[in-house]
Amino acid sequence: MDLRDTPEEETFRLEVRAWLEANAPKPPHPARGSDESFEFGREWHRKLYDAGYAGMSWPPEHGGRGASPALQVIFEEELGRAEAPGLSNHLGIFHVAPAIMAFGTPEQQERYLTPMLTAEEIWCQGFSEPGAGSDLASLRTKAVQDGDEFVVNGQKVWTTWGHHADWCQLLVRTEPEAPKHKGISCLLVDMHSPGITVRPLKQMSGDSEFNEMFFDDVRVSATNLLGARGQGWAVTMTTLASERASVLTFHVRTKKQVRDLAALARARGREEDPLIRARLGQCAIDAETLQLFSYWSVSNRGKTTGLEGSMAKLLWSELQQRIYETAMEILGPEAPLESEWLHGLLDSRGLTVAAGTSEIQKNLLAERALGLPREPKAQ
Ligand SMILES: Cc1cc2nc3c(=O)[nH]c(=O)nc-3n(C[C@H](O)[C@H](O)[C@H](O)COP(=O)(O)OP(=O)(O)OC[C@H]3O[C@@H](n4cnc5c(N)ncnc54)[C@H](O)[C@@H]3O)c2cc1C
Structure with missing residues (x-):
């Protein structure tokens, strides 16, 4: 299987890379959760929209680029490489919009999709x-x-x-x-x-x-x-499947986190500790697996099951927790002083809960991917 860029993909990658080099805000960005961060994110979103990079996978009739999943992944890879933030209205664009496109009336699509794409309406x-x-x-x-x-x-x-x-x-x-x-x-x-x-x-x-x-x-x-x-349940399933599938583009930032973790181990003189090395090695394998899984999912080489989003979400969210737990292991009693890693650790606890917990993803995969019996209903 050839996972290299096609000539068209390579051209697109270089175009995005050049644009980001000229336009992306350099880190550090405003702290997450602050009002300043919200306005900063919205402004950056508009810049991406003006350059034609919002709604990459949306069909052209709704103002998108109609790009293939592979181009969407390349775009996200380049965003990660530039350490630039993603779209601020991502809940709308990646989670709500697919449901409006699938179930909305033409009037609803006309009314809601464009202001969502421009981040005028969050x-x-x-x-x-x-x-x-x-x-x-x-x-x-x-x-x-x-x-x-x-x-x-x-x-x-x-x-x-x-x-x-x-x-x-x-x-x-x-x-x-x-x-x-x-x-x-x-x-x-x-x-x-x-x-x-x-x-x-x-x-x-x-x-x-x-x-x-x-x-x-x-x-x-x-x-x-x-x-x-x-019909709300069918609408919900469309949104949740899109939400989980959006994780398929998270491997770039995850691989960078693993490199940062290795740098942390070196900086703290823990790079020869066998336990730390084993954990780092496992994180590196999992991050690589996430990337290959993402490429495989968009390559159309295999027969997709529709459950790739659940698999990727499970792999990614549990890996995030292992990365930050390893950072705590490296930092030891000094951990609370390193606010970025500690913040990441606290933040990562919710990742195995959001968009369906790990247990729910495993139930789903056991039943739908492996054909195991449905879990018994609670009395
Ligand atoms: C960061 C974050 C962002 C979120 N954003 C949103 C949002 O924007 N909108 C929104 O509506 N919700 C949002 N949520 C809520 C999220 O969808 C729920 O927290 C999640 O579905 C779990 O529900 P719960 O918290 O009620 O836990 P519960 O369902 O009460 O689960 C408690 C525990 O029991 C386990 N469990 C439950 N049922 C089973 C089962 N059948 N088999 C095995 N184990 C089981 C769970 O895995 C979990 O460990 C967000 C959550 C987080 C953490």
Whole structure:
């Protein structure tokens, strides 16, 4: 299998590299989670959009470039190489947009996709609730139709960027009598509507990137229903599959982290410690595997199962934790002083939880990739 760039890919890579060298903001960038970082990210997003690099894989009729998955991977590789940030509205572009393209009416596509691509309107995903995370289909936020509007009441939690968002892809229960997966609908909700309260949550890393959101008699036009009533589960699966698949481009930054980790071991005189060497070696193998897996997934050489996103997400998120745990092992009692590595360690704990926990990914792979029996339902 030839995984080298084709001539067309090589030309594109050099074009992106030259553009980034001339335009990418050099690190350090503003600290994550701050308002300054949000505005900085949005400004950078607009620059990428103006240069035609936002929505690389989106079809041209929606303002994208219609690029192949391989070009998308090359673009992300070059971004990582330049240590430049990605798109600030990535939740919209990579998670919500695929659902709007698959289930939206032409009017919805026309209304929402362009301002999403330009980062004029920032999006969040209102899925999880205090009693509905892994078992998302148990969600209780309800929407009752009242003429040509829905009236929404309930609570969401862990909503990334809810405090910055203009719009929310919101899952609600519209058919309380139906079996739980069939009673869910998806609404596109204006976050500036009366009745919405957003409260940022403080994470253990010190950042505040996600929120609790409360909906009290929030009125949403019925024209903002995405898909049919009761079709929300299918819409959700489109979003979650796209979210997990976006991890397939994360190998470049991961490989750099492993190189930084090796440099840390050398700087601390731990490069000959057999335990540290073994851990570093394993991290290097896993990062390489992630890259090869990503290339294989976009090469169309194998028969894809549609589960590559779950596999990559599992591999990447667990590797992130091993990288930071190894850093703590290297730093020993001085670890708390090295705030960047410690921040990474604290931040990495959530990665095996977001977008479906590791246990849920493993259940999915056991059942769908290996054909093992479905897990027993809780009584
Ligand atoms: C960084 C981050 C960002 C997030 N962003 C968003 C967002 O933008 N929007 C949003 O809606 N949500 C978001 N979430 C929430 C996330 O989707 C949920 O946290 C996740 O689905 C798990 O749900 P839970 O926290 O309720 O845990 P639970 O579902 O209560 O799980 C608790 C534990 O039980 C295990 N478990 C549960 N069920 C099973 C099972 N059937 N088999 C084996 N083990 C099981 C889990 O693996 C976990 O270890 C985010 C979470 C994080 C960490």
